[in-house]
Amino acid sequence: MKLRAAGTGERRCESMSGIPLEPYYTAEDAAGMPVLPAPGEFPYTRGIHETMYRGKLWTMRQFSGFATPEETNERYRYLLSQGQTGLSVAFDLPTLMGVDGDHPAAAGEVGKCGVAISSLADMETLFRGIPLGDVTVSMTINSPAPVLFAMYLAVAGQQGADRAKLSGTLQNDILKEYIAQKEFLYPPRPSMRLVTDVIEFCAREVPKFNPISISGYHIREAGSTAVQELAFTLRDGIEYVDWALERGLKVDEFAPRLSFFFNAHNDFFEEIAKYRAARRMWAYIMRDRYGARDERSWKMRFHTQTAGCSLTWQQPYNNVIRTTIQALAGVLGGTQSLHTNSLDEAYALPSEHAVTLALRTQQVIAYESGIPEVADPLGGSYYLEFLTNEVERQANEYIRRIDGMGGMIPAVEQSFPQREIAEASFRYQRQVEKGEAVIVGVNRFQSEEDERIELLQIDDSAARRQQERLAALRRERNSARAESCLGRLRKAAEGKENTMPHILDAVKAYVTVGEICQAFRDVFGAWTETSVL
């Protein structure tokens, strides 16, 4: 590549992932440009649909949940009344960690980071008056994912919905928990078995439901670069495919229902490049590495959320602007659904006012900006095509390294991705400290006095109500039936059969999340990580 005028020294001249940037780009830098296939054509760099958002806008899906199922149910109905087009359930930490609201480890955590769901009774309340046959539901849950999914199926069954028509997404991505978010319960291999149980069950019985959302979001939030987010996520995807094939499924039986989830961070063009590279890489992986024949297996569908870690406590209204730019990157990158963060989320779960403004941000982009009218409007930009190629090249390099380690599980056991992320996050923090990376309102352009904003408060009454409800449930349910379901579940876990039917039986007998996860822990053991600094 020819040398151009050097940067002025003062200006940052690399992308957030550390890709050195020229002052401008030419056709020479964007190798392969003249033959870039159209949107809707393999390898889908420019999008998975020919007409993209003209055919169907992205789904506006705000992640939400807090306090008790009653309060969250009310918020869901409000969001649907405001034009939101899908639901996305945020569970509290006890639920995410497979403990019930009345367990000592749950002290102070019930309903704080999401909604508290301990049993089918809670799930019934959560979706009261919401027709699950019509509204798509996404559930952010990982280690206990099969349990919460079973509860959702049970409620849908009570409503009379046809299982074959249910649509939504279960996060169910355990690998990124070991890598980044650390909400794991069991060792990697039995956890992978449970993930595969859900993939297999869905392929056979709930064919329109995405059994997994392979997530880079949390990897990025833990401090990775865009390249690492892309590479680790796709390598996780490869691992899930390997396990499902090992189970005896055919690739085209389940691959069309694999979905992905990426972050939208600050570096506008690098983020768009990341989404385009992701689609292209996955298309080649599915076609060439796995020999998938069904076009739907080649097409990567993904959800995007703006970067929570980019939100600032100082000058919180600036967060609206950050989120808008990040959301634009997601849309210009061809996302299938989008969550825009609320301005108050550096402090707390969002207030109704803040979450409405975040939804309006998407609506302004969708209906006023004209951006959705044309697919991949930035395709052909010398710079963007160069970045797409470079991000892809570097991510493939990581994938080859992890292949060389024997896959993602050995890599995780050796703390490889964990260490790479810790390095990147420390490097970024240093750049912030030195002022090389600017955060408006934090290390430049600070104000004396911060604007005050109104916050959503969750008091301890939610925990109390949850505990009372659990006590009543344990008293009133048929305990003999609950016990025998748990016994059969334990036996299934010890053997090789798919655990999903047994989990379904157990939740219908009002066995709790904590009880089911404890049964699995008894069989599989618990996982503790080696911390790397």
Add this chain to the structure above:
Amino acid sequence: MTSPIRVLVAKPGLDGHDRGAKVIARALRDAGMEVIYTGLRQTPEMIVNAALQEDVRVIGLSILSGAHNAIVPRLMELLREKDMTGLVVVVGGIIPDEDARQLKEKYGVAEVFQPGASLEEIVNFIRSATQQPA
């Protein structure tokens, strides 16, 4: 030469978001302190025992889940029971102003660092707080 300041960086509660705790641990180490990181999901009891065994001057807690009002008072109570009130306890994370004031005034936390606090600020605070006689 005085011996280096020993700091226990701890991550209590169910939350697994350890980015902040890890960055702080490395920054304190780079500043010449001896840092012990507990890893995830430590109870107040485990943290106090680790502090005792490791003979640290400072405990730094990272809490992002909103559970600080349950965890921190319990930890401070255990320190009092074990006669370890000379330790400097700092808390970092998503702690609203009102809670931060209460943790300091009512429970004796030395300082609360909210999002956006710089590493330098934290290092300097720990240095000056450990210079005063316990």
